[in-house]
Amino acid sequence: MNAATDPMIGRMIDQRYRVRSRIARGGMATVYLATDVRLERRVAIKIMHGHLADDAAFRGRFIQEARSAARLSHPNVVGVFDQGQETDCTYIVMEYIPGITLRDLLQEHRALTSDQALDILRAVLAGLASAHRAGIVHRDLKPENVLLADDGRIKLGDFGLARAATANTATGAALLGTIAYLSPELVTRGVADTRSDIYAVGIMLYEMLTGEQPYKGDQPMQIAYQHANDTVPAPSASNPAVPPELDDVVRWATARDPDERPRDARAMLDGLAGIDERMSGPRATSVLHPAGTTTVLPLDAAPADTTMLGPRGPLAPPRSPIGPQRSTTSAPRFPPTASDSLETALAPAAGRLAHTTARRRRRGWVLLAVVVVVALVVGVIAWWFGPGPGGNVRVPEVAGKSVSQARRLIEERGLHAASSTGARPDAVVHAGAVSATAPDARRIVTRGTTIRILVSSGPRPIVLPAIVGQPVATVRSELAPHFTLEQLRYRFDGSAAAGTVLAATGTTEAGDDVDLTTVHQYGERMPVRLTVSLGAVPDVVGKSSDAATAALEAVGLDAGQAPGQYSDDVPTGDVIKAILPADPVVKGSTVQLVVSKGPVPITLPDVRKKPIDQAASTLQALGLHVSYPDCTNVLCSFYDWKSSLPVSATDPAPGSTVHKGDTITLDYEQ
Incomplete structure (x- = not known):
């Protein structure tokens, strides 16, 4: 992934750090340049690679870096300002060192x-x-x-x-x-x-x-x-x-x-x-001579610079770990001689030595004069191109500041702020504040250069594509290059297929929510929250209680038990109806299940001593079936025995609990 396609660029982390660009990428994390919008300063934010975030060892080592560096406060140590974790990223906020x-x-x-x-x-x-x-x-x-x-x-x-x-x-x-x-x-x-x-x-x-x-x-x-x-x-x-x-x-x-x-x-x-x-000091010079020889020292030799050594003796003591030891051995003194011939022999050599010394002294004065002149010329040039009119300065960083503050900072650098300002859209800097300068900030320019201030006109308005009813993958691909997509929200909706967008919400500069389906344009890099359909809640009516619970849990819903109801149509233990919570129904919501308790129970009335047909009518009115044997007495053929003969007993007995559809047997005396 290159910097141009890095999804972190433009993202707001922890509602505070706006990522601007990538600085470097390593084996454990990537470092970005970001803006701390709360304190209006640039920071470096180090974000751990996503594929390492699940590794506790890597995550612990990453957090250990923040804790170790935060304990230090020294001009030669990069400062650590903050550390945190947000959904898909673990980060450290550090001092930005350009x-x-x-x-x-x-x-x-x-x-x-x-x-x-x-x-x-x-x-x-x-x-x-x-x-x-x-x-x-x-x-x-x-x-x-x-x-x-x-x-x-x-x-x-x-x-x-x-x-x-x-x-x-x-x-x-x-x-x-x-x-x-x-x-x-x-x-x-x-x-x-x-x-x-x-x-x-x-x-x-x-x-x-x-x-x-x-x-x-x-x-x-x-x-x-x-x-x-x-x-x-x-x-x-x-x-x-x-x-x-x-x-x-x-x-x-x-x-x-x-x-x-x-x-x-x-x-x-x-x-x-x-x-x-x-x-940088004078180096000690050692002159080695064979044993028994005599050395004549030049008259201008410094005793501290020249050491007369005889034959090499035992090994010298080792040097200090830092730098060699200077020799303090003085040159040997030779006793003067009284011979006039020796003095006469040395006189011409002494004269030649004095002449050479004088010539070197004159040459030294000339060299000193040349050095002074060169130093003056270099000093003038350095002044001209340093604090003087020809010097170079760096354009200050004024993004996010007011126009008056920007003018003051520019003029403090010896630059000239143009009287008129320009405008440019900016997704990071709020409208009315300084967005950039021309030439750009941190450019090296000549002192006195005119700097034009460009004021932010707010995020650049971009036409919104079709959103509602479209597949979420299509909507994200169209919105991602222009806006900051926040984490998706999901809810169940029976009117839209799973994976289609139900709503899109944005935020105004004042911080208020705005329904993006009601506007035509929206600011560049502004946040967008998409609500996506999970499809309809599964239909569990008529399923057993266990099967209904499993079906709901499979889509992320919880199953609750509402009070059961009697039902003549739904078998005992099956779901009569599912009560959904108030909208929105999201994963984790609880659906209350009403489970059938079977048919309504009936207490069998006492119909004894009532005529057979009257008793049968009473029981049938309760939804019960009635049976009784035919009368076999020959006299029964001569009158209406059903309306005359009383019921002597029932099966089940009076007072028993029965249900609709049960059969009650009547008994009577023939």
Whole structure:
């Protein structure tokens, strides 16, 4: 995915951070430039890759970075402002440092000068000392994590692998960090402490001085083997311009035995004190002579600069880790002779030496005059192109400010703000505030250049496509390039097929909701909330209670039990009806099921002593079936026996509970 199609660009995170553009992408996260709309400032927001968000270990390491860096407050450490999690992204909000990384600088210039390398080294050690003092081991020091700001600041960032600086900080089953900067103890034992960071600093110093890493290999394990078994070579072997003092610094920081390194960044920073003077001061010169010879010193030689040594004796004591020791041996004194012939022999040589000295002195004055003139010319040129009329300045960042504030900031830089302003649509800056400048912010221009202020006219209005009744995939593809799509909302609707859009809602600049189906245009990058149909609620009438519950749960609805009802038509245990909640019916809503209790129960009345036909009519009126045997008495054929003979008993007996459709048998005496 490239930056142009990145869905994060333009998104508002946590209702506060508006993502503007991508800065960098790494193995764990992507860093974006964003605007903190609450404080109106630019920030860098680091968002963890979505495919890693479900991994608790990665997520914990990501949050650990925020916690580790937030504990530090130092000019050479990138500040952490905020950390949070929103639906599909975990993020860290950090200080935005416009500029480049040390890796970019090395790729452009290869090797740095000794002074440049020392300046960067001191800044890195100062920030690292703050971390070590707080009990934090960085564990991933490399040029990619050293930021060089446009204004000259040097900052240490990316504490993604940081841990507490205990005596032995284990890395686990796998080595973490970049293999080219891993210390021997990390490679062999998998443990790290503050001295492991010092080793990585020494490798970075070697790379700054030579333009290359000390160890190379086709496979990572080859490089790891060299870290564990070889001694880092002196930088001067690759770059003869490196002074021996810096060779000693690299050797000190990259000792294979951790006990021979500085114990932490503060100890190494203290060890660098005075190294500039030792590097730039006069070098001691040693002149070796065979035993028994006599040396004549020039008259203008400084005793501190020249040492007369006899035959080489036992090995000299080792140098200090930082810089060579200056010799304090005085030149030997030779006793004067009384021979006139010797004085006569030396007189012409002394005259020639005096003449040479005077000539060199005159040449020095001429050289000094030339240097002064060149310095004056350079000073004038520097003034003209610096604070003078010909100097260059950077156009200030005024986006989001009022026009009056923007004019003041522009004029404070020595630039001229045009009297008339322009207008341009802006999806991020609210209408009436400054959107941009022409030339653009942060451009380098000549002092006095006229800067035109462009005022935001609000989001650019865009014609809305057909939304309601359309498939949600089609609507999203048409809206996504122009608007900010928020999380979809779903509800059940019997009038629309599942997956079709039911409604679209937006937000006005005042913060009020607006029905997008009633407007023709809507502001660019403004939020859009789509409501999508889940289809009709399943019809569960006539199903058994268990089957109805399963059908509802399958679509995300809960089944509740309403009071049961008697039904002559629905069998016992089946659903008579489903009571839906008030709109909207969404996933998680509860549908109340009314379950049949069977036919209505009837208490059998007492029809004894009533004529048969009257008793039968009474029972049939209750929905019961009636049966009775025919009269077999011969007399029954001569009269209406059904209306004359009384009922003597019923089956079931009077008072029994029966239901509609049951058969009642009548008994009588013939």
